[in-house]
Amino acid sequence: MGAALLQISGLTKTYNKRIILDNINMSVQEGTIVGLVGPNGVGKTTLMKCILELTPFSQGEIVVNGQTITARKKPKITEIGALIESPGLYTYLSGMDNIRLYTNDVDEALLERVITIFKMDHYIQKKVSGYSLGMRQKVGILQAIITGKKVVILDEPINGLDPQSVVDFRTIIQDLAATGVTFLISSHLISELERLADNLYILNNGGHLEAFDIRGGDANHWFELATTNNNKLLTELTQATISTHQAHGRVVVNLATEATTKTVFNIIAANHIEVTEIRQTDDDLEMQILDQMKRGK
Ligand SMILES: Nc1ncnc2c1ncn2[C@@H]1O[C@H](COP(=O)(O)OP(=O)(O)OP(=O)(O)O)[C@@H](O)[C@H]1O
Incomplete structure (x- = not known):
């Protein structure tokens, strides 16, 4: 791990006076993979467009590999590659021609390796008009x-x-990151980002960006309780401002702290609810992120 290759400080962006990004701060170290999640229309693409200078912003500063972008300063950023929204391809050309047209600066060994890994050999020389969504x-x-x-x-x-x-x-x-390439990747597939990313950020409605501790924090503290009265328990827990929801016919609750655990079981006892099964959820991270997104609204 070395220096921050991407540093965002106090970034604020509005569209028609509506705040999309509100005082965003982010630091991405060399060779790390950072995931970005958030509800539809919250501003993930807009954040990426600011970094790529595809849209202006009113306040703050973005530093990419030592080059600084501000509201007034727009240097040509040399060390950045991107895929934003769907790829803009010439459909009457082949995939390979599209790549050659896009840049003269191809790492040939990498190109060959990725074509092999992605199994693109049989179509990369054919016209893009015949490609599926995934091929494009x-x-x-x-x-x-x-x-x-x-x-x-x-x-x-x-x-x-x-x-x-x-x-x-x-x-x-992950192979590229191991060689020092730094990634910012957005996705709605939280489980995939969990496998892929080193760090995760959540962009909430109102344009607030929060770091999410992907490898620690509340991990492994979500439990599913099968009970004799789920509805009553959900109501009581919600009233006690304890994060909960229902899944698989069970009450899902986070028992991250001793205090929460005591409160939950006191509520269960006080309401004469019987717990017939307790099991740890296997989708902890997804739950936590959704929970943090809800709280960030
Ligand atoms: N050119 C524009 N002019 C005005 N508003 C815009 C413009 N582009 C995007 N927006 C608005 O900015 C907000 C953020 O859009 P953005 O595309 O960044 O969201 P997103 O988080 O990437 O969404 P999704 O997950 O659905 O892809 C949306 O409310 C959108 O309507």
């Missing part, structure tokens, strides 16, 4: 990473990829 997406990913830039921004890169390709994508990205 892979060309877009290639364009973003193939020039060997130090910082790569990928907006919903897993969209349209089949399960094997998602695994292949993870291999490609």
Whole structure:
């Protein structure tokens, strides 16, 4: 781990006087993979566009590999590759021609390796007009990473990829990160980001960005309780401002602290509810992130 390759300080962005990004701060160290999640329309793409200078912002500063962007200062950022929204490809050209047209600066060994991993050999020389969504997406990913830039921004890169390709994508990205490439990746697939990313940020409605501790914090503290009166328990827990919801016919609750655990079981006893089964949830992180998103509203 070295210096911060991407540093965002006090970034504020509005569209028609509506605040989309509100005093955003983010620091991404060299060789790390940062995930970005948030509800639809919250501003994830807008944040990425600010970093790529595709949209102006009113306040704050973004530093990419030592080059500083402000509301007034717009340097040509050299060390950045990106896939934003869906890849803009010329459909009458082949995937390979699209890549060659996009840049002269191709890392040939990397290109060959990614084509092999993504199993693109049989179509990369054919016209894009015959490609599926996932095939186009892979060309877009290639364009973003193939020039060997130090910082790569990928907006919903897993969209349209089949399960094997998602695994292949993870291999490609983690291998590159191990060589020092720094990634900011947005996705709605939280479970995939959990596997892929080193750090996670949540962008909430109102444009507030929060760091999420992906490897620690409340992990492994979510439990599903099968009880004789789920509705009563849900109501009582909610009244006691304890995070809870129902899943698989059980009450799901976070028992991260001793105090919460005591409160939950006191509520159960006081209401004569019987617990017939307790099991740890296997989707802890997803629950926590959704919970943090709800609280961030
Ligand atoms: N050019 C624009 N002019 C005005 N408003 C815009 C413009 N582009 C985006 N917005 C608004 O900014 C907000 C954030 O949009 P953005 O595309 O960044 O969201 P997102 O988090 O990437 O959403 P999704 O998860 O659905 O892709 C939305 O409310 C959108 O309507």
